Amino acid sequence: MTVHNDTVEQATSSPEQAQPYRELGLKDDEYARIKDILGRRPTDAELTMYSVMWSEHCSYKSSKTHLRYFGETMTAEMGEKILAGIGENAGVVDIGDGNAVTFRVESHNHPSYVEPHQGAATGVGGIVRDIMAMGARPIAVMDQLRFGAADAPDTKRVLPGVVDGISHYGNCLGLPNIGGETVFDDSYAGNPLVNALCVGTLRVDDLKLAFASGKGNKVILFGSRTGLDGIGGVSVLASDTFEDGAERKLPAVQVGDPFAEKVLIECCLDLYHAGVVVGIQDLGGAGLACATSELAASGDGGMEINLDAVPLRAENMTAAEILASESQERMCAVVAPENVDKFLEICAHWDVTCAEIGEVTDGTRLIIRHQGEVVVDAPPSTIADEAPEYNRPYARPEWQDELQKFTGVPTAPLGEALTKLVASPALCSRDFITNQYDRYVRGNTVQASHSDSGVLRIDEETGRGVAVSADASGRYTKLEPNTGARLALAEAYRNVAVTGATPVAITNCLNYGSPENPDVMWQFRESVHGLADGAVELGIPVSGGNVSFYNQTGDEPILPTPVVGVLGVFDDVSKSIGHSVSKPAELILLGETMDEFGGSIWQQVSTGELGGLPPKVDLANEKRLVDFFSGAEDVLAAHDLSEGGLAVAAFEMVKRAGLGVDLDLSAVHADDFVAAFSESASRALVACDAERVDAVLARAAECGVPAVRVGAVNDSGNFTFGGQTVAVADLVAAWSATLPDLFGHAVGANSVVE
Template sequence: MTETSQLDTVSRAETSPDTPQPFAELGMKDDEYARVRTILGRRPTSAELAIYSVMWSEHCSYKSSKTHLRQFGAKAPHSDALLVGMGENAGVVDVGDGYAVTFKIESHNHPSYVEPHQGAATGVGGIVRDILTMGARPVAVMDALRFGPAEAADTHRVLPGVVSGISFYGNCLGLPNIGGELGFDPGYSANPLVNALCVGVMRHDGIKLAQAPGPGNKVVLFGATTGPDGIGGASVLASANFDAESHAKRPSVQVGDPFLEKLLIECSLELFERDLVVGIQDLGAAGVSCATTELAAGGTGGMRIALDRVPLRDPRLTPEEILMSESQERMMAVVEPGKLEAFLDTCAKWDILATVIGEVTEVTGEEDQRGGRLVMTWHGETVVDLPPRTASDEGPVYERPYHKPADQDALQTDTPARLARPVSDAELREQVLTVVGSPGICDAGWVTEQYDRYVLGNTVLATPHDSGVIRVADTGDRGVALATDGNGRYTRLDPYAGTQLAYAEAYRNVAATGARPLAVTNCLNFGSPEDPGVMWQFAEATRGLADACQELGTPVTGGNVSFYNQTGATAIHPTPVIGVLGVIDDVNTRLTSAFPAATEGASIVLLGETREELGGSAWASVIHDHLGGQPPRVDLAAEAALARVLGEAAATGLAAAAHDLSDGGLAVALAESALRGGVGCAVQVAGDAVTALFSESAARALVVVHPGSEAALTELCDRHGVPATAIGTVGGTAVRITHPAGSVDLPLPELRATYEAALPAALDAV
């Protein structure tokens, strides 16, 4: 314990203005430190410096991205379904029947590289608590993962730990993992992307907010004790470039306890049900610093906190270490005095430690027009006295310079037109098998089979289908569908169009189940914002997403920006991961991506238009190791029309199955649908075989039509202006593709062996 006589108190700071302080080591720039001194009218204490360093970090303050993220609000489409938008822990949308759903995706990239198991596990734990703090019961999780080459030694180190961490935490919580993505690319070497999504359900009147109203209300810290794990995680790991010494940063990675989090979830839900809290915040990035400043800033007054009351598992922690600790499974609540006893009794019932560490204070006179003061003491000595909004809401905002990367034009002019095409059916067949068996397209079962998809009993659809679908409640058939998508190759070629394509694919995946797309969350993974080329990519990507959401009427409800995803001077591909949530009135009508064996002989119809669009495609990347040209054309009106057709075809029973076309084009979609249904197909395509099979033109989907419904589907497509081409039928024990110059036969056993064995073989984990 720090001795009082040695404390860096406010009074000591006032009388020792020249005391050297390690602001640079904490990630602060000279001008940021100078601004803190101006705000306070003195130098900060060590504890105040800790607060500002984490709250003004890139991870917490969005200082380099905020000016671009404002587009999501400025261009936000009107939505009657939106109940809570950006600015809270997660967005909330109305899904009907009095139910609301909250969902969000966030990154835990750097911690997962440094310590894969705990980094990924606590990424799940943190996003679950974000959903919990909105007043919702978490009901499902998803993850979007990117790694370097599957055969690389570093991937072998990182991937198993990441998967075990996600599996361990989610399975212990009893939450189904219903979908996500798995990608591999040299661009993610030494900088994997681990993006975790959670969705929760509540009644409309159950929404909770991060605020601390009411002078005299008590501030209660409940959950785990505070330790040294994760100290400085927001500033040390999430807001800095990686280098060869990154493994040494393990103390900055949090350690999770999912069994305690499960108790914390049930305890919190009972507290909400009994109306025992007026404000709630989880302790994630920046820990006590974040929870206190955000709750105080969101309230009507200030806050007084006794840091020496914080329960510690290491009594040697100093005030600044307590403020920067990111120990997991902790929550902070604002409780009315008359309900405090019931609050503490409920926590005791669930064996959750709860401690009153302070109270909400009143603004007096001209004390501060920003909402009062946040005062913290340590054994009676004042170590923090600051306006909370200056830490939580009024951090630096940078207008980072940006310009197109020097190689961008050359990249776009190097089109796939120069790539060799197969000269025989044997070569074409081999290319189909190679693409189907490539990491990132092949069966991800080695990963997903480690996750429980059906716990809780409300999972209707899960990986490997286009979207995860869950019932909203145990009674009734209303459901929601969720999908995440992102293609770093597309976004590298054209950040504006590439981001819109990521959004369009997630939108299409949700629609392919029969659901109506409703709202968007995002996790924007980019390199250093100090690189003008990276900032150009970011500016174009955010502009693209804002414009697309505006056109299709799906508001961005929240998300996350992850910068500094690079090792040394090498940045990852710009990778905006877009999550789309949709609602389906009756989950019994949902469509799967599997060819139904019971409909042998049924027609397969290709919806949408196929063009020669191979820029950034899996074919160009896998077969030729090529990245260049333009990504597929974006046509958002066509995406909306396709979604309407898919939704109506599902609801009216015209379709027996549907599968969107994306990575790998028609060849991969046919293979996946056949393998998932255990039945083959015979199709005939027109024109150039490579274009027909491998083009990744957007706004396309396969539909299997119930026999006798062909004319009705044609009429539906005509009504919405969606091109529809009957290309074959379901049946047989092979995928047989006939093209103008020949044919390719892919027996299901051979196709399955290629598809399922590829990832275990690459990971040496057969």
């Protein structure tokens, strides 16, 4: 059967033909601009390419005016170790001895609501391919998850599917899941956040970039065949042609095959090691439309593509459908002619489907043919790089002052408050989730579940390794967006610091409501400035990021959620500091505690409300903690203080071993409740042997870190503070039961010791 495509010749001869550009998300002026660029109306295939590449997801058209602030503020010194930064598939950092690490976090929010399993699974697959496209071997994944209220009916549908999708894809790939975060809040009902992070390793010399260079070089598509899945849910693309309107039954969410991706990883690594790849791009959002236009736009010439050569798994696909398909597990490479046979040989060895679909030209156009007809003839940069840029209105919301009014929080008996906190969906055990993930596959995981950061060995001979953490507080960010972003950065940075690693780079995934809402754009702009300025204060670069807009249900946006990831490095991971205490020890609190409950978990648990100002944050204090923990040989264990404060951190340090703890709250603050549950920033709790207390206090003083002995870990099995005692076993029982009770499962829920 012949597919009837709209050709360039037809587009030239029928300038007045109506086209469904609005249904594809283009505005009237955007469509007019496309016609000006081409000097005619676009073909169906061209309209498809421009619409997907000019979408918010691909073009950052509402955010790029603010994202430039990252580059404007980054100093030359900060960027010295960045091998690939903002604008690449993932940031790449030189960590010494010829080694590099790449990491990135990206959103797959809306697909995970529509079809939780596949939405989350293909989110993992997509971020892994971003890492592969840099020339790296993926070595671990993490996730940042946000759902509606834990007891909401739809959360019971979405959460199990998302977790199952993440575990299925990651476990099948053989990648350890080394950490993450799960948050519940009403604002995420109907719009969950599924942010997937991947980290990979490579030799500096093996770095690959996405560009098509060299006249005559071949363009090779390899991996899975191209089908009808994931074509953006756009109704006009769900028809045989734009004219007849006959619906095609397409899955709106991509369908993943982790076993195909596992083979694709090994195939890519062999191709890299063979030296047969000039440039490479993964096929994720916008599929072949994105890969071809971005490769051509980043190169030094043009490109010609023949869609008839694309391996398909569906019949009678139009050019528009082939270009927009987001079928998973696909890559596109640029290969010199003399290396094509070797490239094909390696793909055949791994039984990976591949096809030569075009070549680099010395022209300036991207020309795409289907069934012998030209269906695309456009300057590639206008598709990939020249989307409209909007400086959307932004203004501090009228309701912000009212929100920042703090009416205080109710107090409760300390033991009762601690039990309520650890049993709350906000702080309860995530074993139901994390026990579905393989944390130790590949054998290089040093720290994972229950830890402040995931810690991995990347060099088995030297012990060199990395620590990775990602954090966010939508509650803090809604109260004060600039401070909220800085607090997310501070916590991720601190989580890396307490392991003994040296933080070296930042990534982000910025999740917000509609950019057409001035309130949301103000939140976004303030968050970007807070994060960029914070990076300068810490002296480490933002190596890349992602923006996800339109996260809202109806007119109600989600909490502004800037997820911030921090990468740290070790010379020797055997010297990393764990977070759990396994024997009696002394406890020392680092940092100052103030009466700060605005946006706190206690405020959420005790009142269900949000108000006040978030904790103050001084990033210079966070840097001092890095100085303290770097080479802190007297420290047995360390845990950052954040959600739930000192009491929750102390419980988390002793719960695995079933030990007891006796806290002296009077040494922390005059008010016992503040001492126990304040969420002041720049604090950590450390354990050391009794004879090393003076040495630890002296080291803290030397680093300019306030420090005080606040109690001890003992073998009593009781948690004693402020004159009250509660059994640690009772706290563990309350902490363990919540998610299994809510979701009807008991996966690892009764096991604390892993």
